[in-house]
Amino acid sequence: MPLHSAPMRPLTDEEHPPAPHAVIIGSGFGGLAAAIRLGARGWRVTVLERLDAPGGRAYVFKQDGFTFDAGPTVITAPFLLEELWALCGRRMADDVTLVPVDPYYRIRFDDGEMFDYTGDPVRMRAEISRISPEDADGYDRFMTASAGIYRTGFEELGHVPFNSIMDMVRVAPGLLKHQAFRSVHSYVARFVKHEKIRTVLSYHPLLIGGNPFHASAIYALIAHLERAHGVHFAMGGTGAIIQGLVGLIRQQRGTLRCGAEVAEIIVENGKATGVRLATGEVMPADIVISNADSATTYRNLIAPVHRRRWTDKRIDRARYSMGLFVWYFGTNRRYDQVAHHSILLGPRYKALLRDIFTKKILAKDFSLYLHRPTATDRSLAPEGCDAFYVLSPVPHLDADIDWGHVGENYRRAIAHHLEETMMPGLESHVISSRLMTPLDFQSRLLSMKGAGFGLEPILTQSAWFRPHNRSEDIRNLFLVGAGTHPGGGVPGVLSSARVLDQVVPHALEFV
Numbered sequence: 001m002p003l004h005s006a007p008m009r010p011l012t013d014e015e016h017p018p019a020p021h022a023v024i025i026g027s028g029f030g031g032l033a034a035a036i037r038l039g040a041r042g043w044r045v046t047v048l049e050r051l052d053a054p055g056g057r058a059y060v061f062k063q064d065g066f067t068f069d070a071g072p073t074v075i076t077a078p079f080l081l082e083e084l085w086a087l088c089g090r091r092m093a094d095d096v097t098l099v100p101v102d103p104y105y106r107i108r109f110d111d112g113e114m115f116d117y118t119g120d121p122v123r124m125r126a127e128i129s130r131i132s133p134e135d136a137d138g139y140d141r142f143m144t145a146s147a148g149i150y151r152t153g154f155e156e157l158g159h160v161p162f163n164s165i166m167d168m169v170r171v172a173p174g175l176l177k178h179q180a181f182r183s184v185h186s187y188v189a190r191f192v193k194h195e196k197i198r199t200v201l202s203y204h205p206l207l208i209g210g211n212p213f214h215a216s217a218i219y220a221l222i223a224h225l226e227r228a229h230g231v232h233f234a235m236g237g238t239g240a241i242i243q244g245l246v247g248l249i250r251q252q253r254g255t256l257r258c259g260a261e262v263a264e265i266i267v268e269n270g271k272a273t274g275v276r277l278a279t280g281e282v283m284p285a286d287i288v289i290s291n292a293d294s295a296t297t298y299r300n301l302i303a304p305v306h307r308r309r310w311t312d313k314r315i316d317r318a319r320y321s322m323g324l325f326v327w328y329f330g331t332n333r334r335y336d337q338v339a340h341h342s343i344l345l346g347p348r349y350k351a352l353l354r355d356i357f358t359k360k361i362l363a364k365d366f367s368l369y370l371h372r373p374t375a376t377d378r379s380l381a382p383e384g385c386d387a388f389y390v391l392s393p394v395p396h397l398d399a400d401i402d403w404g405h406v407g408e409n410y411r412r413a414i415a416h417h418l419e420e421t422m423m424p425g426l427e428s429h430v431i432s433s434r435l436m437t438p439l440d441f442q443s444r445l446l447s448m449k450g451a452g453f454g455l456e457p458i459l460t461q462s463a464w465f466r467p468h469n470r471s472e473d474i475r476n477l478f479l480v481g482a483g484t485h486p487g488g489g490v491p492g493v494l495s496s497a498r499v500l501d502q503v504v505p506h507a508l509e510f511v
Contacts, residue, residue: 024038024291026291027048028056028058029493030291030493031056032054032242036248038507039249040252043507044253045255049259050262055071055242056071058238065382066328066432067237067379074233075232076230077229080490097234098235101233103117103118103339104118106339106341119230143227150221153218158492158495159499161502180218181459184215185202186217209451209452214456216457263301267303291481293483294466294483295448298467299312319455320451321396321457322394322396323437326389328388331388331426334374338423341370344421361395362410366392370390371390371391385431390414397439462486467483469500470503478504
């Protein structure tokens with residue numbers, strides 16, 4: 001007689017085996033995006049953040065009635081964020097309001113000439129023709145080339161892992177086709193002749209920690225990325241996006257613990273099995289994902305005995321991005337003539353970058369990025385006031401600079417320059433002020449050498465040559481953030497979390 005089994009009853013919550021546990025170190029854009037992607041695929045997620053609030057480089061400072069985004073202020077690939085909300089069955093627009101910024105950037109040359117950089121081809125041709133009519137057609141050709149690089153470098157390679165050297169060999173023809181061996185500035189110079197226009201079209205690597213005269217031409221894709229998807233700002237500041245992402249994690253029943261500093265990634269038999277906190281608490285995990293600086297992850301969180309590729313010697317030998325000097329300040333008056341994003345170029349371009357990246361000396365001149373979020377969102381400052389931050393690229397901590405001694409003098413020099421060029425009477429109107437130097441990036445964000453963006457984005461530190469998203473040394477350890485593939489900037493960091501979809505199995509597959 002055939003055997004008949006009794007109907008299977010559903011398991012109770014108590015009888016269900018627990019989902020595999022992923023511990024994520026750091027709550028920057030990469031860590032939060034990784035948590036959401038893993039949560040959507042069945043993982044139980046715990047995010048550990050050593051600071052008192054989430055965000056990492058996207059932390060928010062609030063003082064004297066002003067709200068200052070500490071780091072990222074430019075959103076250029078909103079679809080990467082919208083995808084995270086979609087994974088949770090929601091719309092980003094229900095939680096975060098993104099508004100376009102126009103112009104993208106207002107560039108002030110040292111001689112006082114202004115250039116409004118936008119995504120409108122007609123307006124851009126007009127701006128270029130005003131300075132160098134013969135370069136207008138070259139600009140069109142450059143943008144066509146940028147679109148081709150974007151298709152290869154971002155759409156085809158930005159979201160895929162580089163786990164073996166064969167992955168690099170496979171994409172080498174595409175990189176050669178787009179002359180990735182050139183620098184961005186050298187690539188731009190093929191299309192336009194006037195030095196001002198070359199500067200306007202080549203400065204983008206600085207937004208991700210690169211020297212335009214060293215960074216691979218693959219980063220020329222940023223010009224098309226901006227035109228295709230726009231430059232946006234989140235109402236309430238970038239911190240509003242961070243809070244929205246945290247809300248998604250909580251909706252997935254993930255956990256975020258602030259004030260939880262990781263002292264060690266525990267490795268047993270070549271496999272990450274959890275983390276040990278600075279308090280001594282041990283948190284077991286099936287996988288560990290680090291959104292901490294990649295060099296710091298290997299150097300400070302993993303014992304040397306477990307590292308074959310990312311040895312102390314290799315980490316020391318690597319090239320790191322420049323440092324950042326950032327002055328956050330609020331004024332008791334408005335400067336309505338100042339755009340949302342301004343770039344103030346100094347008298348030197350290549351020579352200044354050589355001082356910063358190669359000579360590692362603090363020059364007397366500087367180029368600045370000035371952010372005025374209250375041009376778009378007045379809620380970030382008290383009535384009648386303006387909120388700002390001004391950023392100056394500077395050498396990282398390999399330089400012999402005593403920031404505790406020179407920091408205030410450097411701030412005063414920047415304030416004087418702003419007074420002389422765009423913001424009359426500035427110092428007399430400042431009512432709130434704070435500084436961040438490379439020392440703060442080292443101590444607060446645990447960035448190797450106080451670098452603003454981790455490893456420098458040069459060809460020999462890109463793709464397979466960069467620390468892999470799936471650790472080469474340790475099983476069940478994964479990396480996201482600016483220090484891994486594809487690199488810095490909000491789109492790159494979000495894409496690093498997207499790579500996890502291909503290298504981390506679904507929770508059910510992992511059991």
